[in-house]
Amino acid sequence: MIAEFFSMGGFGFYIWTSFGLTFLLMLAEVLYLRQQRRTNLKRIQRIRKMNAGSDS
Amino acid sequence: MNWFRYASPVEFYPLAGRMIPWFAIAAVLTTAFGLYWGFFQTPDILSQQKEYYRIIFVHVPAAWMSMWLYLVLVGWAVLGLIYNTRLSFMMAAAVAPTGALFTGIALLTGVLWGKTSWGTWWDWDPRLTSELILFFIYAGYMALQSAIEDSYRADRASALLAIVGLFCIPLIYWSINCPDPTQCAALHARSSMSAIETNILAAMWTMVFAFWMYSFAVIFVRVRNIILERERNSTWVSRLIGGDPS
Numbered sequence: 027m028i029a030e031f032f033s034m035g036g037f038g039f040y041i042w043t044s045f046g047l048t049f050l051l052m053l054a055e056v057l058y059l060r061q062q063r064r065t066n067l068k069r070i071q072r073i074r075k076m077n078a079g080s081d082s
Numbered sequence: 083m084n085w086f087r088y089a090s091p092v093e094f095y096p097l098a099g100r101m102i103p104w105f106a107i108a109a110v111l112t113t114a115f116g117l118y119w120g121f122f123q124t125p126d127i128l129s130q131q132k133e134y135y136r137i138i139f140v141h142v143p144a145a146w147m148s149m150w151l152y153l154v155l156v157g158w159a160v161l162g163l164i165y166n167t168r169l170s171f172m173m174a175a176a177v178a179p180t181g182a183l184f185t186g187i188a189l190l191t192g193v194l195w196g197k198t199s200w201g202t203w204w205d206w207d208p209r210l211t212s213e214l215i216l217f218f219i220y221a222g223y224m225a226l227q228s229a230i231e232d233s234y235r236a237d238r239a240s241a242l243l244a245i246v247g248l249f250c251i252p253l254i255y256w257s258i259n260c261p262d263p264t265q266c267a268a269l270h271a272r273s274s275m276s277a278i279e280t281n282i283l284a285a286m287w288t289m290v291f292a293f294w295m296y297s298f299a300v301i302f303v304r305v306r307n308i309i310l311e312r313e314r315n316s317t318w319v320s321r322l323i324g325g326d327p328s
Contacts (some may be wrong), residue, residue: 028221034133034134036133037198038133039131040194040197040198041134041136044141044194047190048191052183054100054324055179055300056300059300062307063306063307067310069314070310070323071324073314073315073320074320074323074324
């Protein structure tokens, strides 16, 4: 029953590759954006500390 | 309510931040619903022979988003050129990578679909070719944006490129109306909506909506990244991140 579902009438490879690729690419975009945001925040914190240091 | 207030990155940044979780939740819920519908509520008549049709649940939404997002990109670019607003160009730049991603997904799933239904991975069918051109236009836009150091000039140059590339969208849309099948092998044939099983259509539309919600979420995350990157030396960013980094 389950094997039949995954075999998709013999087209399992094509169907699951399509859905898998789509999911992985979207996940990669989300993870990349999260990484980018973290890098940005760290950089801004550094700029902030630098400015605070020059004020005193 | 004054909408122009949100044309400023300072005002838009927190607004986008508040909207992201809602779009993300909507995307996850509608994807789950659409996949359930697409795999379990679709008719068995088709599933005996042509199971591969299920690829349309990711292929068609990705292809539509690839074209729609390009129109959105050009819309923001034109607004930026006319009103000279910083945020418009940032929005255009934020849309491009997601548009390119969906173009890539449409092409990759199209290749898998092609192998099962036409027996070939790739053919220079008008629609495949024009979708591939769209991918290169997205890539060109992003390359130009990052190649020019000065963001003022980069925004304007890439906005012009985006407008020139607009020709591609009607080309993709109408490319299936092949006047002479012996001259151009149109593998995509226009199928009337009424000929498709209602459950299949409903699942497909649900996935289109899901991809649309996903696009809103990731584009807002990216535009916030772009805002932080470009305005990192401003006092409002410094105050915002220093106080509450949300």
